[in-house]
Amino acid sequence: MQRVLAKETKDNIGKNITIKGWIHKKRLLGGLTFINIRDRSGLVQVVINDKSEVEKLRGLQIGTIVDISGNVVEETRAPGGAELHDGVINVVVPVVDEPPIEIDKPLSHKPENLDTLFDNRVIGLRNLSEQGIFRIRSQTLKNIRTFLDSNDFVEIQSPKIVAGNAEGGAEVFKLDYFGKEASLAQSPQLYKQMMVGVFERVFEIGPAFRAELSATTRHVSEVTMLDIEMGFIDTHEELLDFIQDMVYDTVTKIYADHDDILKKFNAPELKLTKKFPRYTVAQIHEMYSKATGENTHSDKDLSPAEERWICDYAKKHDGSEAVFATEMPIEAHKFYQKINPDNPKTVLAADLLFRGIELATCPMRENNFETLTNQMKEKGIDPNAPGFESYLKAFKYGLPSHGGCGFGIDRFVEKIVGLDNVKEAILFPRDINRLVP
């Protein structure tokens, strides 16, 4: 008989149907047994009176795959308003070992238990609340793609094996490439800029690899980045507006569509304004120093404590959990970023902060060939090094004023759901200690 999904059960009242899936929960009440079956669409309840049917499941654990045929009955007491009666069970894949981690109750997300959570990830993800995180992640990426697509962006894939240390700065994973020195890409930065010369507007969603010895709740060695680059934008404001609209659109849709999952994780109530508040880094140093008595004026960038503080401030003061920290100090300048013509001590770069953490860096790029070449030399980068030669060609042969962002998808999902560790928003996280599963 053709398979009917759990969520379609209520559309088949009065019919005899077959469902296929995993045993999610058994409740034996003597003469009456309730079984919840999980499939890709959710759960369906089966009621069995026949003891010989229940006996088929003796010794079999949660995770056992069955198909069950039965009559669909409307029942207000059943979850979803309908259930299967007179079920006939066929065990397809018996499971005799009990699961190492619970799949029908919320799992512990306490920091000290994350190790167990990840060690048992394969089974733990079957847990409905755990899945919820990744349904939201999937939806988040879908919303972002839809938004960018409707703004004429082309999705690209840049190489992840690159020559040398392409961008400078962050530590990279070195590897042997048929006898040549190569590394795993720490960012699609150079490639997406080159592609502005082709499509004007491009984006990429893919992995970036960071070999830094960071051991925090917000760092992983393999991060999923959303990289955006758009040509023919003239002002930094224009760029920030665009990213702000994308974030607003994405997050508000998630909150509208996934209330149930967000509630399970006690996600905070969403506070966003259409226009995200913007403060310069200097202003934030000033406000933070005044508020805490701790002098941060000479810091080149925001400290994690300042990031948390300004998010808290913007939430209370501006009604927005998202905030831009603009005019990054020149000390944090990277060669491809555009120096602020109105204030050469700052860079036309902003960090997007959300719920206490940096989600994205959003700079304008230096698109003048001569200036860019000089900026490279100032940073000690050889413009003729492998990788940079092609990069510069894009400028030599015409690249318009452009800007974009590197946007951490893992952190975004983490904070949308209201989690405390970026790893919880990653299926199989990689950090300095973890390489499996």
Place this chain on the structure above:
RNA sequence: GGGCUCGUAGUGCAGUGGUCUAACACGCCUCCCUGUCACGGAGGAGAUCGCCGGUUCAAAUCCGGUCGGGCCCGCCA
């Protein structure tokens, strides 16, 4: 890389020198239970307390080492 912390059944935890023959909850096994949905009830199995060494009459508990985690900082997404 620096600092601080933690390590007890499959899972989550209690116990910080002797009453520990290590408690409780979930899960598991047996039995009872016809509307459960974190079902309920009765009983049972399961841990030599990460590992090694030391102090002590006595160590899960104190000390040292070691292995494995976690958190913060630096760096960044």
